Amino acid sequence: xxxxxxxxxxxxxxxxxxxxxxxxxxxxxxxxxxxxxxxxxxxxxxxxxxxxxxxxxxxxxxxxxxxxxxxxxxxxxxxxxxxxxxxxxxxxxxxxxxxxxxxxxxxxxxxxxxxxxxxxxxxxxxxxxxxxxxxxxxxxxxxxxxxxxxxxxxxxxxxxxxxxxxxxxxxxxxxxxxxxxxxxxxxxxxxxxxxxxxxxxxxxxxxxxxxxxxxxxxxxxxxxxxxxxxxxxxxxxxxxxxxxxxxxxxxxxxxxxxxxxxxxxxxxxxxxxxxxxxxxxxxxxxxxxxxxxxxxxxxxxxxxxxxxxxxxxxxxxxxxxxxxxxxxxxxxxxxxxxxxxxxxxxxxxxxxxxxxxxxxxxxxxxxxxxxxxxxxxxxxxxxxxxxxxxxxxxxxxxxxxxx
Numbered sequence: 001x002x003x004x005x006x007x008x009x010x011x012x013x014x015x016x017x018x019x020x021x022x023x024x025x026x027x028x029x030x031x032x033x034x035x036x037x038x039x040x041x042x043x044x045x046x047x048x049x050x051x052x053x054x055x056x057x058x059x060x061x062x063x064x065x066x067x068x069x070x071x072x073x074x075x076x077x078x079x080x081x082x083x084x085x086x087x088x089x090x091x092x093x094x095x096x097x098x099x100x101x102x103x104x105x106x107x108x109x110x111x112x113x114x115x116x117x118x119x120x121x122x123x124x125x126x127x128x129x130x131x132x133x134x135x136x137x138x139x140x141x142x143x144x145x146x147x148x149x150x151x152x153x154x155x156x157x158x159x160x161x162x163x164x165x166x167x168x169x170x171x172x173x174x175x176x177x178x179x180x181x182x183x184x185x186x187x188x189x190x191x192x193x194x195x196x197x198x199x200x201x202x203x204x205x206x207x208x209x210x211x212x213x214x215x216x217x218x219x220x221x222x223x224x225x226x227x228x229x230x231x232x233x234x235x236x237x238x239x240x241x242x243x244x245x246x247x248x249x250x251x252x253x254x255x256x257x258x259x260x261x262x263x264x265x266x267x268x269x270x271x272x273x274x275x276x277x278x279x280x281x282x283x284x285x286x287x288x289x290x291x292x293x294x295x296x297x298x299x300x301x302x303x304x305x306x307x308x309x310x311x312x313x314x315x316x317x318x319x320x321x322x323x324x325x326x327x328x329x330x331x332x333x334x335x336x337x338x339x340x341x342x343x344x345x346x347x348x349x350x351x352x353x354x355x356x357x358x359x360x361x362x363x364x365x366x367x368x369x370x371x372x373x374x375x376x377x378x379x380x381x382x383x384x385x386x387x388x389x390x391x392x393x394x395x396x397x398x399x400x401x402x403x
Contacts, residue, residue, distance in 0.1 A: 025376030037283035041276040067282035084231040090120040092216035092231035097124035099241035107133035109161040114139040116169040145172035145321020167199035172321025173329030224284035228277035245270040300328035300377040328377035339373040345396040
């Protein structure tokens, strides 16, 4: 199916055919094949996995672990054994932060983050800072809304124990140059965590090429189900890190007074896993691979550039970040109009855009604003969507300027 006709694959449009959805950066709409895979799992295949020797459990256990392999292949991981399933990307980062606090970081060690980060890659490090006294070192951004690599170079030193950066900003859309990061961290052999949530639904990734210690992303932004995150982790950390949570599945042997723990990914997957969600993610990956990620990105950026061209004509509009290397996200404000009012009235015209600080308050404070309106594009958006948005935006502006 061509991208031009792909809206037919998203059931939400069948019941709401006039919906214009520009909030994919928050969560992507759900493709029919993914919904069907989850429904089939619960309707015809469901049993608890891994410990059942009966046929239903054995078959679903294999399907679940085949999905882990598919995730591994999708990101070009060295092995499926490097893939940990969590309840969200946020939990994946918290897992790394909590385990690093236990067995790696100490007082006055430095963790570098940037002003572009989502709160999920800021607050876990605040917690570690409060608990053991590490120092958080923020990297500045330039006027285009990109990481200032010269500033990063100046801030790296022998005390730097981790660099934790977004792969793509959920506000400016700017894409981090991992190759530059790798060159800068090489001297001190600094571990790297990449938050890939915004990047992974749009472009192919190659873990072997990027060579991070940790890479996190979420299923729900990849046209998959909510309630599932993925953490890629290099082999050495499986030995260094203690268990993150205790319970079933992550044990080797349990006595009443002590226990020993599983090795590998099982060590970090306590409790009954998100079985149907993992099956759904596998189907969502099939969808983006069949559609072709390069074609998806090209389609989204063509719409982004078309919309940006139309928006630039509007008087008193200001954009947040205009990076040359970016994804299909546009954050903007219009002088004299509050972003929430704009979003509210656009909703009356069945247009969904996000407004607020986008879980990036440090970035808003860096720019000395409270928030923005944000358009973010997905595979299902069309040129007609953009035309209707621009027409409606001009109508809404007239209303708000006359209030």
